[in-house]
Amino acid sequence: MxxxxxxxxxxxxxxxxxxxxxxxxxxxxxxxxxxxxxxxxxxxxxxxxxxxxxxxxxxxxxxxxxxxxxxxxxxxxxxxxxxxxxxxxxxxxxxxxxxxxxxxxxxxxxxxxxxxxxxxxxxxxxxxxxxxxxxxxxxxxxxxxxxxxxxxxxxxxxxxxxxxxxxxxxxxxxxxxxxxxxxxVPFSSSAYMASIVQAISVAKAAGCDHLVITTGGRSEKFAMAQYPHLPEEAFIEMGDFVGFTLKHCKKQSIPQVSLVGMMGKFSKVAQGVMMVHSKSAPINFEFLAKLAQISGASDEIVEQVLTANTASQVGDLMLEKGYTRFFDLLCKSCCYESLNHIKEGMTISTSIYSMKGELLGRAENIATIDQDDWNWR
Structure with missing residues (x-):
């Protein structure tokens, strides 16, 4: 070496x-x-x-x-x-x-x-x-x-x-x-992915039928407060590997999965990007602008979304202007895209938090894709 x-x-x-x-x-x-x-x-x-x-x-x-x-x-x-x-x-x-x-x-x-x-x-x-x-x-x-x-x-x-x-x-x-x-191999993802698989197996063996998958330690802390009745084994840090984690949950026949994270990564999931590393795919601001428009945002606000630098900036803007429906729709889109990725077969919920731990939006217990609802894009 x-x-x-x-x-x-x-x-x-x-x-x-x-x-x-x-x-x-x-x-x-x-x-x-x-x-x-x-x-x-x-x-x-x-x-x-x-x-x-x-x-x-x-x-x-x-x-x-x-x-x-x-x-x-x-x-x-x-x-x-x-x-x-x-x-x-x-x-x-x-x-x-x-x-x-x-x-x-x-x-x-x-x-x-x-x-x-x-x-x-x-x-x-x-x-x-x-x-x-x-x-x-x-x-x-x-x-x-x-x-x-x-x-x-x-x-x-x-x-x-x-x-x-x-x-x-x-x-x-x-x-x-x-x-x-x-x-x-330096910075190889294989070890982290293996730990995800092991964590799902341990949760399954412990009898968990509802797993909460998070993007990191901070979102896991928020998730544990949201789901205090679930055992420690039910919480799994998936990092950037959203699609990989969902597929292994399905492979282990986990019936219910809740995704908990923040604007940056979940803006990508809502677009159908299931590997949410910062270099994996850019944020689609046209997608977020369309979502803002559906949420009732004015043309001026929609234009600000289009010219934003980060998804977090968009989230701050929507929160400041009181467009809470934006976050709920984003969560619903995360559920639909997740179900589409795994070809359905489980019930999915999504919660999006601010960096300070404020629950911005959620979508609960979605098991099938409503095509009319999903095709707004």
Missing amino acids: VSSDKKDPKKMRNGFTTGACATAVTKAALMALLTNEVQKKATIHLPIGQDATFTIESCTFEEGKVTCETIKDAGDDPDATHQARILSTVRFVETPGIHLDGGIGVGRVTKPGLPVEVGQAAINPVPRKMILSTVQQIIDEYGVKCGVEVIISVPDGEEIAKKTLNGRLGIIGGISILGTRGIV
């Missing part, structure tokens, strides 16, 4: 997953145990088909076991686990087989719906397979007949986990050992 200019996404440094790090230190610890030699490097095969070499920061021999450590390098990705210490302690045991578990700083699963069973350490399937297959290959090569115990630990894992969604997902006591490819 070569350091580069972070301003150019094409030149950003890739990093390694916690799963790849855990595999590398496990290999190093097992090799040290077998050879009685300090290990300084460990090369492993990644799921993407490439080999990667890790620096082993420490290799500690204790009675009957070895602990090796590496420092996780997430490259240029703003990963919560960047620079985390990843350790593996390996020892031989009488019980045949490979016994993998999590130690200090590795979370434990307490809720169903995740790819790891309740009660187990939060070591996801691909990293688990990587560790087990690496150990199996080595013990086959060396003719080891006894069992092998592997304990993965992350000394600062419990503190790092506070910056993740683990608590919401029911993963208690530390971070998860993750990664399907072995590498971390």
Whole structure:
């Protein structure tokens, strides 16, 4: 991995997953145990088909076991686990087989719906397979007949986990050992999308039949106040991935979904844009102007909407002039476009809030598209 200019996404440094790090230190610890030699490097095969070499920061021999450590390098990705210490302690045991578990700083699963069973350490399937297959290959090569115990630990894992969604997902006591490819691509959306899928699965397993999907932490705070009767699992931060989240809700047969957000992103949803990143699509001010006109705005106000710089500016204008119907129509359009995107199959509500937490508009429990109502555009 070569350091580069972070301003150019094409030149950003890739990093390694916690799963790849855990595999590398496990290999190093097992090799040290077998050879009685300090290990300084460990090369492993990644799921993407490439080999990667890790620096082993420490290799500690204790009675009957070895602990090796590496420092996780997430490259240029703003990963919560960047620079985390990843350790593996390996020892031989009488019980045949490979016994993998999590130690200090590795979370434990307490809720169903995740790819790891309740009660187990939060070591996801691909990293688990990587560790087990690496150990199996080595013990086959060396003719080891006894069992092998592997304990993965992350000394600062419990503190790092506070910056993740683990608590919401029911993963208690530390971070998860993750990664399907072995590498971390800077600013990749795959990890966030995977967390959305997991959150929906956990909510489904917890018996939630009404999910509230929000665009961020602030809108989630407003949503929790709006729906105080719903459990914590029912609230999911979808970020910019509106369409993706809705489709996975439908895939999990969630019957009722409420969208909660603010003017900027929901102005795009109302237009049918289901990936609402700032660079995904521009705000259609002609659309908002038409909506303002239907809401009773004067020609002068409609012209101000057309020449506005941001959707939030439009929202402030409509609120100042008292055109509350504008927000309700915008919410209804969000519901219709969402239903259109997933080909119906669930009941959708939408609420739009101001930055200060004022409920601007809402549309409740829409399950079908009224074509006459929808075709005003």
